Amino acid sequence: MSIKDKLAAQRIYMLLGALFITSLVVSNLIFQKFFYWYPFDVEVFGSKLFVVSVGILPYPITFLITDLISEIYGKKRANQVVVTGIFASLFSVLIVFVADIVPAVPDSPIDDTLFSSVFGRTILAVGASMTAYLCAQFVDIQIYHFWKRVTKGKHLWLRNNFSTWLSQFVDTLSVVLLLCLFKVLPWSLFKGLLISGFLFKVFVALCDTPFMYLGVYLFKKRFNLMDNEEIDLL
Numbered sequence: 001m002s003i004k005d006k007l008a009a010q011r012i013y014m015l016l017g018a019l020f021i022t023s024l025v026v027s028n029l030i031f032q033k034f035f036y037w038y039p040f041d042v043e044v045f046g047s048k049l050f051v052v053s054v055g056i057l058p059y060p061i062t063f064l065i066t067d068l069i070s071e072i073y074g075k076k077r078a079n080q081v082v083v084t085g086i087f088a089s090l091f092s093v094l095i096v097f098v099a100d101i102v103p104a105v106p107d108s109p110i111d112d113t114l115f116s117s118v119f120g121r122t123i124l125a126v127g128a129s130m131t132a133y134l135c136a137q138f139v140d141i142q143i144y145h146f147w148k149r150v151t152k153g154k155h156l157w158l159r160n161n162f163s164t165w166l167s168q169f170v171d172t173l174s175v176v177l178l179l180c181l182f183k184v185l186p187w188s189l190f191k192g193l194l195i196s197g198f199l200f201k202v203f204v205a206l207c208d209t210p211f212m213y214l215g216v217y218l219f220k221k222r223f224n225l226m227d228n229e230e231i232d233l234l
Contacts, residue, residue: 001223001232005223006231009073009231010233016068017081017084019061020065020066020081021081021088023062025088025089025092026058028055029055029092030055031055032055033053035051035052051196052196053193053197056200059201060168060204060205063168063205064208066082066144067163070141070148071144071148072216072225073233074230074231075145078141082141096119099115100115100120132171132175132178139167140164143167144160152228153227153228154227156212156216160209165201171201172193172198176193176197
């Protein structure tokens with residue numbers, strides 16, 4: 001690969017990393033708003049089945065990006081993006097913490113009470129999210145490369161979906177469990193949010209499979225990659 005192609009591959013890698021970090025940080029800031037993701041009022045275990053947090057919206061993007069990076073750049077680069085996302089999330093917590101303790105002036109459009117009600121739980125949310133995120137992302141990367149080895153680089157849809165489904169269940173279980181333990185969410189919502197969140201992520205994983213194929217196709221075409229070939233940025 002020429003130096004020009006390596007520089008282009010490096011820029012794309014950095015762009016994917018930026019999208020990954022943005023999606024991760026934003027998901028932790030907006031998690032307190034809930035919505036129906038399917039237009040039917042169904043209850044399971046006393047909870048609305050299709051109610052999920054808006055924080056879940058950008059989260060599947062992170063798994064699509066890590067799968068794409070795993071496929072094109074390799075396991076090491078995917079793990080680097082995950083670790084970078086951790087530092088970005090922790091830094092966002094520090095910013096929110098400082099902003100929360102700084103007293104608002106009397107004529108501030110947003111007073112201390114309103115700001116704390118919206119962002120005050122961000123630290124607990126990020127703590128729970130980071131624990132779930134660490135487990136889920138590393139599970140996703142490990143399983144992805146396991147299936148890549150087993151299938152010898154074929155059947156992209158299989159490793160993309162199987163790795164994401166299991167890792168998303170780990171993620172959903174971990175984050176909902178921790179949020180309930182820290183009393184950010186009531187236990188009455190646990191079963192419903194677990195099932196609803198997992199079903200939503202499975203649905204999104206199925207929907208993003210064509211985008212995964214498109215991304216891999218564009219990379220292979222742009223950089224003349226063979227099947228199962230990865231880009232070495234070093």
